[in-house]
Amino acid sequence: MTEIYGETHGIKQSIISTLERIYDMSVPHGQTISLELAGALAEFTTLLKREIAVYINRRGLIIRITVGDARTVSLADPEGRRALNRLSGIRCIHTHPGGDSRLSSVDAASLKEMRFDLMVALGVGKNEIREVSFGYISGYKQDSYEIQTVGPLDINDFIQADFNYLVSQIERQLENREKASELLETERALTVGIERQGDWDIHDSLTELGQLAETAGAEVAGSVWQKRSQPDPAFYIGKGKVQEINLLRQAKGADIIVFDDELSPAQQRNLEQALGSKVIDRTALILDIFAQRARSHEGKLQVELAQLKYNLPRLGGQGLVLSRLGGGIGTRGPGETKLEVDRRRIRTRITEIQREIETHKKHRKLHRERRQESRIPTIALVGYTNAGKSTLLNKLTDASVLAEDKLFATLDPTTRKIRLPNGKEALLSDTVGFIQKLPHQLIAAFRGTLEEVVQADLLLHVIDASHPQYQQQSDAVYEVLKELNAVNAVNAVNAVNAVNAVNAVNVGKKPIFTVFNKIDKQDNPAVIERMLREPSSVAVSALTGENLDKLLDMLEIGTKRYSRDAVLLIPYAESGLVAELYETAIVNRTEYRPEGILVFASLPIETRGRYETYVAGDEYNV
Numbered sequence: 001m002t003e004i005y006g007e008t009h010g011i012k013q014s015i016i017s018t019l020e021r022i023y024d025m026s027v028p029h030g031q032t033i034s035l036e037l038a039g040a041l042a043e044f045t046t047l048l049k050r051e052i053a054v055y056i057n058r059r060g061l062i063i064r065i066t067v068g069d070a071r072t073v074s075l076a077d078p079e080g081r082r083a084l085n086r087l088s089g090i091r092c093i094h095t096h097p098g099g100d101s102r103l104s105s106v107d108a109a110s111l112k113e114m115r116f117d118l119m120v121a122l123g124v125g126k127n128e129i130r131e132v133s134f135g136y137i138s139g140y141k142q143d144s145y146e147i148q149t150v151g152p153l154d155i156n157d158f159i160q161a162d163f164n165y166l167v168s169q170i171e172r173q174l175e176n177r178e179k180a181s182e183l184l185e186t187e188r189a190l191t192v193g194i195e196r197q198g199d200w201d202i203h204d205s206l207t208e209l210g211q212l213a214e215t216a217g218a219e220v221a222g223s224v225w226q227k228r229s230q231p232d233p234a235f236y237i238g239k240g241k242v243q244e245i246n247l248l249r250q251a252k253g254a255d256i257i258v259f260d261d262e263l264s265p266a267q268q269r270n271l272e273q274a275l276g277s278k279v280i281d282r283t284a285l286i287l288d289i290f291a292q293r294a295r296s297h298e299g300k301l302q303v304e305l306a307q308l309k310y311n312l313p314r315l316g317g318q319g320l321v322l323s324r325l326g327g328g329i330g331t332r333g334p335g336e337t338k339l340e341v342d343r344r345r346i347r348t349r350i351t352e353i354q355r356e357i358e359t360h361k362k363h364r365k366l367h368r369e370r371r372q373e374s375r376i377p378t379i380a381l382v383g384y385t386n387a388g389k390s391t392l393l394n395k396l397t398d399a400s401v402l403a404e405d406k407l408f409a410t411l412d413p414t415t416r417k418i419r420l421p422n423g424k425e426a427l428l429s430d431t432v433g434f435i436q437k438l439p440h441q442l443i444a445a446f447r448g449t450l451e452e453v454v455q456a457d458l459l460l461h462v463i464d465a466s467h468p469q470y471q472q473q474s475d476a477v478y479e480v481l482k483e484l485n486a487v488n489a490v491n492a493v494n495a496v497n498a499v500n501a502v503n504a505v506n507v508g509k510k511p512i513f514t515v516f517n518k519i520d521k522q523d524n525p526a527v528i529e530r531m532l533r534e535p536s537s538v539a540v541s542a543l544t545g546e547n548l549d550k551l552l553d554m555l556e557i558g559t560k561r562y563s564r565d566a567v568l569l570i571p572y573a574e575s576g577l578v579a580e581l582y583e584t585a586i587v588n589r590t591e592y593r594p595e596g597i598l599v600f601a602s603l604p605i606e607t608r609g610r611y612e613t614y615v616a617g618d619e620y621n622v
């Protein structure tokens with residue numbers, strides 16, 4: 001077949017003849033279009049000032065070339081009609097002479113009607129391809145095909161993308177379309193990890209990874225691990241293991257492989273190519289869970305930011321993210337929409353989000369300052385995910401924060417007033433739970449929210465005492481605290497030393513109390529006794545309320561330790577100090593006397609020395 005179809009009238013026969021030579025250009029397997037073909041299309045488009053379309057089958061052969069924009073009519077089923085639940089097996093690549101590659105409504109309509117594997121538009125200007133956009137069928141809902149469009153992208157990013165995986169995923173889903181209204185419902189996952197010295201026990205880590213995969217909505221079909229001193233730079237695991245995973249994947253019908261560490265973009269790409277299957281890592285999994293769970297506007301922004309930052313270096317033009325366009329874990333953003341996959345747009349969005357988060361942060365700061373003015377000490381609950389922080393907050397403050405037996409039930413901070421036995425009040429904040437290998441992007445993005453922790457006067461570290469790995473979980477919490485503190489340049493050194501201690505009082509200047517929770521489930525009294533040998537610790541059950549009175553007593557002492565009530569007499573000549581005290585201490589009231597200004601304040605211990613000479617007595621005779 002060497003005929004040129006469409007609006008060919010008025011085109012010189014000599015040009016038609018050279019156009020016909022395009023039929024000789026085949027596209028190598030695994031590529032969507034070759035550079036040579038793209039170049040030829042750009043030239044002819046510039047010359048003719050008309051759209052040119054080529055239709056390519058899965059063997060890479062060009063089966064039809066048309067001029068003009070009538071795309072559905074001219075392609076009369078060249079390879080025989082395929083079953084309705086299959087794609088046509090043909091991709092349409094065509095040019096837009098105006099330079100703008102975005103798909104038109106005609107493009108979208110013919111994609112649906114012809115069920116092309118892909119509909120690709122090349123934006124052409126002056127003999128070259130300026131940008132590329134493409135669309136594909138992403139599902140079948142209410143009797144019609146849904147499509148997803150992507151781009152504009154750079155031609156170099158697009159050219160090597162391998163869409164075979166995407167196309168096969170779509171076809172698989174279309175085959176079950178009576179059952180499935182959406183692509184990729186439950187993904188079947190294999191978990192993969194390596195066993196290293198000094199790490200978590202591999203079984204514990206993979207069990208947790210499996211829980212994470214289930215929380216994200218996948219089903220765990222099996223797991224594979226290997227002993228190695230360090231990950232392989234190209235494949236994370238050994239090459240032989242890759243083959244083993246491939247066999248297991250086929251045997252178990254798994255469609256997604258989840259790795260227990262963060263993979264480098266290269267490892268991920270290599271693995272995806274070697275396994276011909278979607279590959280994600282622990283970080284992407286955690287980000288996906290956060291994306292599904294984020295509720296507040298700020299929470300959603302933070303997660304989206306972390307996801308975009310994670311994806312950016314992974315858009316290597318190798319089809320890595322493209323291969324995931326089908327949907328499922330790793331593609332979901334915190335809104336209803338899928339994650340952006342275009343580099344330029346990702347960068348713009350990152351800047352946008354950062355700006356918005358900054359505004360939120362300022363509001364939060366104002367809010368906190370106002371709260372500080374209300375002179376109430378603040379306590380932050382920290383701890384491993386599922387330790388019982390929200391349950392404890394609910395029990396102590398009659399709040400109704402969602403608490404459930406799931407990882408990452410809480411993402412947004414909640415702060416409630418709590419009354420201490422001596423009648424004084426404190427503020428108690430619930431925060432997002434931590435986990436081992438918590439993604440850096442996430443910690444960075446959540447810094448605004450985690451300010452509650454950084455700024456609190458006192459930390460309450462909640463540990464699930466019934467969990468077999470409570471020690472390691474506790475260490476992981478200190479790791480995150482360290483990272484947070486390092487970021488904020490507070491207490492970094494001390495926190496490092498505390499990493500291996502299950503319990504550390506006073507990490508830097510911030511006191512930490514340890515709450516061993518769920519003792520109703522821990523029936524070995526020796527274990528509890530051993531836990532309580534740690535200083536500043538208490539064993540409670542947030543569920544039954546056992547020992548919560550002890551915890552409150554401890555908080556009373558803790559908040560007292562933080563400050564000491566004193567009355568200061570500030571001479572009028574130094575009245576600037578009063579403003580300073582408002583900043584550094586809790587000022588309860590002031591009185592103007594002939595001899596100076598009386599300030600009734602609670603002084604943080606560390607500022608005590610500075611004001612010593614002004615102390616007029618604990619109880620000034622008023």
Ligand SMILES: Nc1nc2c(ncn2[C@@H]2O[C@H](COP(=O)(O)OP(=O)(O)OP(=O)(O)O)[C@@H](O)[C@H]2O)c(=O)[nH]1
Pocket residue numbers: 383384385386387388389390391392402403404405406407408409410411431432433434517518519520521540541542543544
């Ligand atoms: N048996 C028992 N279960 C508890 C106790 N405290 C909490 N739980 C259960 O542990 C699960 C997790 O509790 P949450 O309060 O949601 O834990 P969290 O620390 O807020 O978890 P994230 O928000 O995911 O970080 C829930 O099913 C609670 O009912 C306890 O003292 N005893």
Ligand SMILES: [Mg+2]
Pocket residue numbers: 389390391402403409410430431
């Ligand atoms: Mg919670």
